[in-house]
Amino acid sequence: MRPIAPRHTFDADFTLDDAQASAADALSTPGTGGVYLWGPVGRGKTWLLDAYFAGAAATAKKRVHFHAFFRDLHAAYFRHRFSIDAAIDDILSTDDTGLQAELLCFDEFHVHDIGDARLITRMLDALFARGVALVVTSNYAPDNLLPNPLFHPTFVPTIEKLKKNLEVICVDGPVDYRAAGTSGSQFASGSWSLERASDGHSFADLCCAARSTGDYLRMFEEATSLTVNEIPALASVDEFAAQRFANLVDVAYDRDVRVDFHALVPLDEFAVGCAGLDTDRLVSRLSELGPSTSSRAPFDFHRPTSLGT
Numbered sequence: 531m532r533p534i535a536p537r538h539t540f541d542a543d544f545t546l547d548d549a550q551a552s553a554a555d556a557l558s559t560p561g562t563g564g565v566y567l568w569g570p571v572g573r574g575k576t577w578l579l580d581a582y583f584a585g586a587a588a589t590a591k592k593r594v595h596f597h598a599f600f601r602d603l604h605a606a607y608f609r610h611r612f613s614i615d616a617a618i619d620d621i622l623s624t625d626d627t628g629l630q631a632e633l634l635c636f637d638e639f640h641v642h643d644i645g646d647a648r649l650i651t652r653m654l655d656a657l658f659a660r661g662v663a664l665v666v667t668s669n670y671a672p673d674n675l676l677p678n679p680l681f682h683p684t685f686v687p688t689i690e691k692l693k694k695n696l697e698v699i700c701v702d703g704p705v706d707y708r709a710a711g712t713s714g715s716q717f718a719s720g721s722w723s724l725e726r727a728s729d730g731h732s733f734a735d736l737c738c739a740a741r742s743t744g745d746y747l748r749m750f751e752e753a754t755s756l757t758v759n760e761i762p763a764l765a766s767v768d769e770f771a772a773q774r775f776a777n778l779v780d781v782a783y784d785r786d787v788r789v790d791f792h793a794l795v796p797l798d799e800f801a802v803g804c805a806g807l808d809t810d811r812l813v814s815r816l817s818e819l820g821p822s823t824s825s826r827a828p829f830d831f832h833r834p835t836s837l838g839t
Contacts, residue, residue: 532561532663533633539585540578547703550574556699557582557665564664566639566696568671571814572706575667576637582665583635590624591633595784597777599636600646601744603653614649618656632662638780639668640808642773644681651688658695669811672698706814717782718818720755720789722797727790730757737774738767746781753787761793765803772804776812783815791819 540546540554553567557578567575583593602621610616622630634657641647657664670677672692676685736758749756764772782789793800801813 532564533586533588534558534560535582535585540581547705549701549703550578553578553699553701556697561697564696566666566672566692566698567701568668569701571669571811573701573703574707575701579635579637579665579667586633588633590629590631592624592631593635596636596639597743597781598747601747614652614656618653634662634664636664636666639666640670641676641685647676647681647685654688654691664696666696716786716788718820720819722791722793722816722819724796725792727757727759727792730759732759733761736778737771741774743777743781746778750781750785750787755788756782757790759792761791763795763799764801776808779812779815
């Protein structure tokens with residue numbers, strides 16, 4: 531049984547649009563399954579998730595960004611010698627008592643890699659078998675997960691399990707609230723500039739080298755700000771560097787870290803020629819940035835670390 535959050539949990543100092551109100555109604559109504567909130571960028575899915583999580587009547591609950599959760603799942607999976615059950619037991623622990631989460635909230639659920647897809651399938655099977663209630667946000671409709679046509683058919687059975695166990699709700703209001711400038715976050719206090727900073731780290735160092743999302747997560751565990759230099763047009767780099775940059779921005783955004791971006795092209799030209807939901811999310815988040823300001827002292831990324839692909 532999915533825990534509910536009282537409807538007043540979603541009261542705010544702004545008026546919910548129709549899509550947000552429908553999602554709030556669903557999250558405050560008793561149900562046996564979880565909820566899968568999906569839709570375009572900037573429509574308030576994360577706000578709905580956070581409001582629900584804060585108000586949900588659950589004894590033990592956990593809210594995670596999917597990047598961080600999947601990193602921890604990988605680590606636990608190897609630590610427990612490839613036992614998915616032991617790994618799930620490990621990462622569902624909510625405190626030192628070992629109490630297992632009965633509610634798990636994922637922000638920005640996505641599947642791009644076939645290797646990840648296989649582990650995600652096993653993860654979902656284990657969570658559903660335990661009766662863990664899932665509430666998920668995503669830019670992707672379930673049917674569009676793992677969009678690569680070479681691999682998508684192999685993931686269809688898992689997609690069907692998702693649709694069977696989760697109520698799918700589209701949050702597709704008319705306004706991209708990020709682009710509208712409604713955020714007051716530390717990330718939004720950053721800047722996009724065409725001036726080269728005297729310090730910081732280059733795009734090539736952060737995104738062209740073989741760095742994993744886990745590296746960015748570790749970096750932002752200590753960082754309060756970051757400066758990135760020499761950012762080229764997105765279309766001029768390969769898909770791996772582009773994805774790493776999107777991951778870097780995702781993690782900075784989720785951890786609410788200020789980033790000053792120093793680029794070779796204006797922001798409104800940065801993603802010209804590129805398309806896709808990940809690009810849409812990236813541009814939407816960058817659109818929150820303020821005007822250029824002086825550079826901040828950079829985080830020292832050059833410390834011993836194990837770099838993945």
